[in-house]
Amino acid sequence: MFIRLGALCFLASLLYAQPLDQKTFTKIFGQVKDSVVTINFSSTQIVNGRPTTADGSGSGVIVSNDGLIVTNKHVISDTTRSFRVTLAGGQELGASFIGMAPDTDISIIKLSSLPAGGVKPAIMGDSDQLEEGDWVLAIGSPFGLGGTLTAGIISKKERSIPITQEGGRSQPHYLIQTDAAINPGNSGGALVNMKGELIGIPTVILSRTGTSSGIGFAIPSNVIKKILSDVAIKRTTLGWLGMSVQSVSELSLGIKRQLGITAQAGVVITDIEKGGPAEKAGLKQYDVLVRINSEEVASVSNFEWLERNLNPGDTALIKIERRGSSQLQDISIAVGESNKKTP
Template sequence: MKKFIGLLTVSVLGGLITLGVYKAFFEKGEVIVETRDNTPNFVTASYNSSPLVAAEATDFTVAAEKTVHAVVHVTNRMTSRAPMSLRDLFYGNARERTQVGTGSGVIISPDGYIVTNNHVIDGATELSVTLNNNKTYTAELIGSDPSTDIALIKVDADEDLPYLAFGDSDGAKVGEWVLAVGNPFNLTSTVTAGIISAKSRDLSGTNKSQSFIQTDAAVNPGNSGGALVNTRGDLIGINTAITSRTGTYIGYAFAVPSNIAKKVVEDLLEYGNVQKGLLGVSIIPKNSRYAVENGINDIEGVYVGGVEEDSGAEKAGITEGDIIKNIDDIKIRKFADLTGYLNSKRPGNVVKVTVDRDGKTRTFPVKLSKINTFVLNNLGMQVKNISEKDKKRFNIDGGVKITRTSPYLSNAHLEGRILVEINGSRISNVEDAKEIASKINPNEKNVMLILNEKGEAERYLF
């Protein structure tokens, strides 16, 4: 009896081992497909404006016919290893999980360039695009910019594709009729109508660089990356987000203005990244304690709280206390108006800045400069290239100025000092600092050589 039980046990274990080996080496892993919602966190979607007339007197059919053929369905597949259970470990079953996300895109050239949202393509291992005629193509990612949520992809078709040209979103007016075209809930070629509810909307609430067009045209998950057009079919925005407690449309939708999207696309094609033009001023945010105590909340415009050294604004003559009222022909009422317009410019562009200074209006031509600051995470500080004034003051020809430090370095009072050397390697500019700091071993002793306000060299161990 004991021999029988022993033989039975050995047979069962042998069978299990054989099955495990087969599963591990001969049988392909199970693929689990699940739908992934790519909607962002806040729900997580020469120009003449369209006539402001009643809906029944407006013909939407021409714009709809022109747009639906240029809006595509984007599918994002991201394959990853599924977490292994004890059963999978025992049987050697290595499973793969394929997450599938969908959104929209807008063809902007006949040779297949398509603009969409960054969150639509984020993390993709495979991208495909389906046209309105049901033809499907594999897409290549050209580049993306998470800060504006814009991405550029491309397909190679055997014929010229229908496309939309960028319109001038600065000329769009509140109350103007618009159409939102996309693929909500995988329903292809869906057209909804509404009006522009507001411009220069900032959803972050933190005075960041957001500046959306708000519309009440129905936009739902899947519309992201689709087109916002006026009644002539001019592309004035890329649908990006909605605000909702349920995750579906309740009357508020937001689009990246076409002027910003166009500039991002051009930068990605020409430079491979986004070139941001810097005005060189810091703004006192409204509703802050300082703004309330000093009456800044009551002004129309943005209050200049400081001017960056060696910036275009300083060179042009803008000073602390100026109130920016206009840039070129754009009226500036709030911070999002300012950032929204500047996001459509690049370094080297000249803008006319009109300010109120002590009750008098003055206009300054300001040449936008390139952002030259960089955060050295390994050192816990932000640095920028030194100015000509610093070079003369400290009698040096290289180095970077420390503009901000992490809280744990606050007692060292390093802001405004010049970092000239790390571990014996000289630093000429921000690029040097980036490269040298990237090679630091945080587990070893490192030495920084820093010039204080008097130009005296001080060594810091970290």
């Protein structure tokens, strides 16, 4: 069962090679703690056909000097009735809703005023540089307990799990899997590396009890950077190519032989939307897509992330393997517009 969300301390391996001393976690916590906030909110839910007020709390991470805060969409969304932000030092401030990603669990809010002395934004790290076994720390407000620190490792750098967003589709990117304890209330908090850099935002756990079982997931920092960029440039549309795909790695050898697929990586086109960009570009069912512009396509999540980041109206160059051809082909495709909208 996937539970949104939460963190407590679970150290996985004393043999891990990354050098640590007794105060390593303490030092990193001191660097990061003032960047993590608690968010208390009230929302209206329909229970037995009647509107009911529900109160709750989550976490958020300050990401700019002017008070922008990243959190989860299931913590704060455009339907949240009211919310307040509590800083690490205990000061409570008002905030306003800025926007949310249409296809992943990220929302952005902004402090209505800044505290004396300003705020301390988190330093963004590069989530692509993570490796399995790296130590990470989770900081947030599990069960409303602000400033809680937990520790663990990267269990899986890139994990695709079936968490559906609006429209019934999974989020268009990998998640980071960690065994740092994540509990309800850690949603939207910080997952940081040993440099004190933000490398993820905890979003969901896999648990039979609703509390941490050592299997938690975070949205990578490089995804968060893209969402923040979309907001900064006031991007309102997402790219769409008009095709459904399946990872080549998921196909059996028998299916590959039957379809004439020799590519070792990429995604195979399983369906093409009538009148869509793929059909207009001459793509065919069972073509294998291996690259979009300069980016290699490794999986369905990878394809969907690259697709959504294309600009409608632009022309993308894709590279495919087609049955009966011994060479890869380049095809230009006019990017369409997704029916999803950015913040």
